[in-house]
Amino acid sequence: MDTGPALVSIxxxxxxLIASIHTALxxxxxVRFQRDLIDRIGEHRSRGVIIDVAALxxxxxxxxRTLRNIAEMARLRGAVTVIVGIQPDVAFAMVLxxxxxxxxxxxxxxxxxxxYLATHAGLGGAR
Amino acid sequence: MTDRSSDGEQVMAxxxxxxxxxxxxxxxxxxxxxxxxxxxxxxxxxxxxxxAHLLHxxxxxxxxxxxxxxxxNYVEVLETGSVEALQHYARDLSERIIPRGVETHEVVxxxxxxRDVLARSLFEKYQGSFSLLNRVLDxxxxxxxxxxxxxxxxxxxxxxxxxxxxQDSIRELSTPVLPVRERLLILPIIGxxxxxxxxxxxxxxxxxxRTHRAKVVVIDITGSPDVDEAVANHLVRTVDASRLMGxxxxxxxxxxxxxQTLVTIGVDLSKMxxxxxxxxxxxEAERLLGYRxxxxxxxAE
Numbered sequence: 340m341d342t343g344p345a346l347v348s349i350x351x352x353x354x355x356l357i358a359s360i361h362t363a364l365x366x367x368x369x370v371r372f373q374r375d376l377i378d379r380i381g382e383h384r385s386r387g388v389i390i391d392v393a394a395l396x397x398x399x400x401x402x403x404r405t406l407r408n409i410a411e412m413a414r415l416r417g418a419v420t421v422i423v424g425i426q427p428d429v430a431f432a433m434v435l436x437x438x439x440x441x442x443x444x445x446x447x448x449x450x451x452x453x454x455y456l457a458t459h460a461g462l463g464g465a466r
Numbered sequence: 467m468t469d470r471s472s473d474g475e476q477v478m479a480x481x482x483x484x485x486x487x488x489x490x491x492x493x494x495x496x497x498x499x500x501x502x503x504x505x506x507x508x509x510x511x512x513x514x515x516x517x518a519h520l521l522h523x524x525x526x527x528x529x530x531x532x533x534x535x536x537x538x539n540y541v542e543v544l545e546t547g548s549v550e551a552l553q554h555y556a557r558d559l560s561e562r563i564i565p566r567g568v569e570t571h572e573v574v575x576x577x578x579x580x581r582d583v584l585a586r587s588l589f590e591k592y593q594g595s596f597s598l599l600n601r602v603l604d605x606x607x608x609x610x611x612x613x614x615x616x617x618x619x620x621x622x623x624x625x626x627x628x629x630x631x632x633q634d635s636i637r638e639l640s641t642p643v644l645p646v647r648e649r650l651l652i653l654p655i656i657g658x659x660x661x662x663x664x665x666x667x668x669x670x671x672x673x674x675x676r677t678h679r680a681k682v683v684v685i686d687i688t689g690s691p692d693v694d695e696a697v698a699n700h701l702v703r704t705v706d707a708s709r710l711m712g713x714x715x716x717x718x719x720x721x722x723x724x725x726q727t728l729v730t731i732g733v734d735l736s737k738m739x740x741x742x743x744x745x746x747x748x749x750e751a752e753r754l755l756g757y758r759x760x761x762x763x764x765x766a767e
Contacts, residue, residue: 423712427672430707439706446712447679 347372349379355387355456356380356418357449361394369405376409380416387456388413391449393424403438410443419460421445423452492605497545499591500584508537511576511583520575523566532559540580544609549616556620564625573621574614581610641667643674649681650751652744656689664700671704675713682751683708686744688719698733705738714739714754718747 346368349358358376380388390406392398410420423446425433433439444459446452500507512533515521521529536559539552560573588606592599641663644652651674655667671683685701687693693701705715717740720728728735741747752759 422710425710427669427676427707427711430672430710431668431703433710434703434706440710445710447675447681448712451679451681451712 345371345375347375349376351379351383351385352453354385354460355389355453356383356385357389357391359391359394363395363397364402366401369402373405373409373412377412377416380413380418385418387460388418388420389449389452389456390420390422391424391452392422392429393426393448395429396426398425398429398433398438400436400438403433403440407439407441407443410441419444419456421452421455423448492602493544493609496588496602496606497541500541500544500587503587504537504541507583507587508533511537511580514579514583515576518575518579520572520579521568523563523568536576536580540584540613543613543616544606547609549612552613553616553620556617557624560621560624564621564628570618570621570625574618577614577617581614584610637663637666641670643670643678645678645680646748647752647755647757649679650684650748650755651675651678651680651682652684652686652748654686654689654744657691659687659690659693659697661696661700664697664704668700668704668707672707672711675708675711680713682754683713683715684744684747684751685715685717686719686747687717687724688721688744690724691721693724693727695731695733698728698731702733702735702738716741716747716750718742718744 346362346364347358347360349356351357356376356379358372360372364372376388376390379385388409390409392406395402406422410422413420421444422440425445444455446455512529515529515533524532535555539555543549543552563573585603585606588602589599592602641653641655644654646652651671653667653671653674659667671685674680675683701717705717708715715738717738719742720740739750741750749759
């Protein structure tokens with residue numbers, strides 16, 4: 340299991356978690372990121388998660404499957420996930436290779452992601 | 467070659483003009499013959515061009531000038547065996563005549579006519595001896611064929627260069643990505659969508675979504691007569707990729723033919739949001755973005 344310095348920052352912003360991936364992650368780093376993020380959702384009782392992949396110029400099939408898994412796990416823990424900042428080249432490559440984010444919502448950038456969560460994260464009467 | 471030269475020995479007796487000449491001398495002799503009768507042969511050639519109704523695009527003066535230089539170039543190639551100068555001239559000539567609508571068959575036709583005219587004059591000159599004529603043609607024909615080849619290839623090359631140039635400029639103009647409202651792009655596609663253009667369209671659309679921060683994109687294919695399976699699949703992928711970037715795509719203007727094609731070839735369009743025409747597409751896009759357009763009756767006068 341990877342124990343080095345985290346290559347992903349997970350920041351708390353009100354009821355949401357914002358995870359920015361800064362560099363290409365290998366498989367074990369991705370697994371670690373997944374574990375960290377799911378832990379944090381419970382810790383902070385987060386209602387929404389934004390994963391920012393703007394810094395990535397490659398996203399392989401394991402990466403996109405992990406993102407999809409994270410979203411599904413987050414949903415089970417009560418949080419909505421939005422993936423933001425997919426680069427044009429990455430987007431088309433993902434489609435070409437048949438990698439899909441499934442039912443996970445995607446948005447252009449962080450701002451859009453926050454706007455989406457504001458309407459979809461089910462904060463209705465909670466706060 | 468040895469059997470031929472013994473043949474030639476016999477002929478020399480009958481043709482004193484050829485005495486003491488070997489194979490190497492045939493070509494220079496032929497060239498000087500063609501130079502000597504230049505005016506007559508050139509005119510004959512010109513007449514045959516007119517009889518064959520070639521090169522209508524040229525005035526008689528131009529025709530005279532061009533036929534003279536083609537003739538001189540032709541004879542020069544026969545003499546030197548080097549086609550470089552001719553190649554250069556042919557390219558230059560093609561550059562001048564292509565914009566005026568001269569066709570490939572005309573260019574090839576006139577060169578072949580010149581070849582025939584010259585060959586005929588050689589027949590006439592050497593008609594006395596069949597074997598000598600054979601040797602003359604052995605020297606003449608490969609060179610003449612090479613010339614015809616060079617001219618045709620130069621012409622076609624030049625034409626292809628022009629076509630490539632035009633394709634490039636069409637391509638640059640072909641897929642504009644236009645912002646019509648904040649966060650709304652339209653992408654009108656006019657003309658045939660081939661693989662290369664489809665690729666370019668995707669590229670421009672995805673980067674356009676990024677720069678304009680688009681939420682909704684309307685792709686209008688009213689102006690595209692036909693879509694094949696590869697391009698349709700490419701469109702589907704483009705729509706998916708746009709969704710990954712957070713933009714929804716509306717496709718408008720699918721013609722009845724295209725709709726039939728797409729269903730028949732079985733492209734999966736279930737994820738595509740399609741609307742009949744561009745107007746409907748824009749209305750739907752405005753609705754998605756939360757715009758409401760109302761007409762103010764008193765201002766409409």
